[in-house]
Amino acid sequence: MRVVLAAGATETAxxxxxxxxGAAPELMAHTPAADAEILAYGEPTDASVVPVSPTGCPTPAAVTRAVREAVGFDLTVVDAGLAKPTAAPTVDLEADPGADVRxxxxxxxxxxxxxxxxxxxRDLPEDELLLGETIPGGTTTALGALTALGESVGVSSSLPENPLERxxxxxERGLAESGLEAGxxxxxxxxxxRAVGDPVQAAVTGIAAGALEDGARVILAGGTQMVAVAALLRHAGIDSPLEVATTSFVADEQDEALPxxxxRLDCELTVTDPGFDGHDHVAMARYCAGEAKEGVAMGGALSLVPDGGMGAVRDRFEDVCRRLGIDERDERADGPTDRAADPPEGSRGS
Amino acid sequence: MRVVLAAGATETAxxxxxxxxGAAPELMAHTPAADAEILAYGEPTDASVVPVSPTGCPTPAAVTRAVREAVGFDLTVVDAGLAKPTAAPTVDLEADPGADVRxxxxxxxxxxxxxxxxxxxRDLPEDELLLGETIPGGTTTALGALTALGESVGVSSSLPENPLERxxxxxERGLAESGLEAGxxxxxxxxxxRAVGDPVQAAVTGIAAGALEDGARVILAGGTQMVAVAALLRHAGIDSPLEVATTSFVADEQDEALPxxxxRLDCELTVTDPGFDGHDHVAMARYCAGEAKEGVAMGGALSLVPDGGMGAVRDRFEDVCRRLGIDERDERADGPTDRAADPPEGSRGS
Structure with missing residues (x-):
């Protein structure tokens, strides 16, 4: 199994x-670069931010990496418009960061x-691919793409209170500026x-289209951003089997809307619960409180964990959190700072 | 364990x-790109050449990949001056291909x-790194660097008859054109x-220097090209422990010169024999006849195989060879052709 992570940026964030x-937008641009390094090396190496929220919630990359350490999978990071350099190895699609959807x-x-x-x-030899994303602001561009396609689907948020109306x-403003109406x-x-999406959507939709043409099984690893990719694929006339694999955190928030x-998009849905409930580790508690929820292929990675293997994933997750400077008992109150600070902090949003 | 492969080009090739x-120099420029894809994906995906010699000897990348499939290791490919694009994910050092040593x-x-x-x-978190190279022409630039440093060491060849005098x-001509004498x-x-080396040397020497500063164990995975890197490190004043891990094919050719x-460079030497002897697979026979010998971290990768594990590596090697279009019983006579041909052929040299 290969996980392909498309990493990019949009000024929409x-x-x-x-x-x-939002508290530190200038740091957010580094998040996808840091996410890629966490998946590749187990911790940020060159990125100037550690993506941990002010409350101690780490990027979903920490969970995906924990699965990688516990279960193992091949990884490719695709540079689909990174705004900042990463020390992770990348396949370069020569994409620029996306502009503001407006x-x-x-x-x-x-x-x-x-x-x-x-x-x-199309060229990848694998029979099965799991496709994920890291792009702050990506749920808004997902809403943009879905609305432009005429799909009335809501989107999730990395915030406990989803600013969906905003x-x-x-x-709406983005569509109007593009001379378009919904649908x-x-x-x-x-x-x-082109009008209201982001470069990571173009990359993931393209990789999925090519792999499906080549007969591979494609699992879209994510929540509403991957529902948007599924919709883009269906509107491209691709009727191959598709799967969406996400976390229980997105499923809980979205309730019936997600299934x-x-x-409607003829996608199989897999929801996986990492079993963070009832553990008093601050990072697990933040996920249970609805922070972050999904991203960086987290839900899809969790779907790879065999029965009885989630305890090992949680152990690895605690290890990864330690590397990110998260003290398991410490609920944080301060805002994100740069990596030079001790303990390191940062931020991830989407 | 992480294997870091520096991939690049020099017009010296x-x-x-x-x-x-030499029979098809325009194809050789694709070899490092293909080697990177073989390590990353198990076969060339986008590279327009399959690095197999006219006699059916595959690139050492096939052996390194076989070890990866049998034993498992993390991989990073560093673009240290690739002349052709690769679909493998790379860390980009923004290096250009090297010029002709002359x-x-x-x-x-x-x-x-x-x-x-x-x-x-320096930023890599691993405690142990295995550093390899893929750069056709690299043994000549290795001789260049060694001679410029004043180290009278011979170099190996991917040809059964080493054109060492050439x-x-x-x-000599390169040194003269640079206004230099040996030493x-x-x-x-x-x-x-700068005068008579190649960009991959700069990359491997730099990565090794940074990792050693950070306290990591560094294994130089290769033959005489890695001896040149060891010499470059020693002449940089770095006196940390260093290891060179190569194949029995290089050791046999070099005899006492290698130990x-x-x-002299205060490096521990590990020689590993993949046990190709006595197998009638054409690719194994070609290695035993002295073709290719080493490269793409082959010797270092083989050193990772635990006791009793080499049979599994040979099995995987046969699989990889099949993917490269090598018929195990077929000794070839034709020259290299491009990838569209059937069976695919190409070339690797160094």
């Missing part, structure tokens, strides 16, 4: 109140990114991404 | 008669590559690389 990382055009190169990604996905207003991009997924969306 | 791949300057950016690589090596003449770069390793060189 800088819109006030949209992302869990701009007339947010991903001018959507088609080129999609085609490169499609070729990459996201809707941003997307205008039906069956035109690249037009939707309904997956059913 | 194009000099007639120096490399095993030019006055072959690696103008040696110092910048070294410093970037050093930072990368390499010496090329290096003029004593204690000035970056000056040696003597390692002793």
């Amino acid at each position: 800088l819109i006030d109140g949209i992302s869990a990382a 701009e007339p055009v947010t991903v001018p190169e959507a088609e080129r990114i999609f085609e490169r990604a499609r070729e990459y996905g 996201k809707r207003r941003v997307v 205008d991009c039906e069956d035109a997924p690249l037009r939707a991404i 309904e969306a997956c059913a | 194009l000099i007639d008669g120096i490399s095993a791949a 030019e006055p300057v072959t690696v103008p950016e040696a110092e910048r590559i070294f410093e970037r690589a050093r930072e990368y090596g 390499k010496r003449r090329v290096v 003029d770069c004593e204690d000035a390793p970056l000056r040696a690389i 003597e060189a390692c002793a």
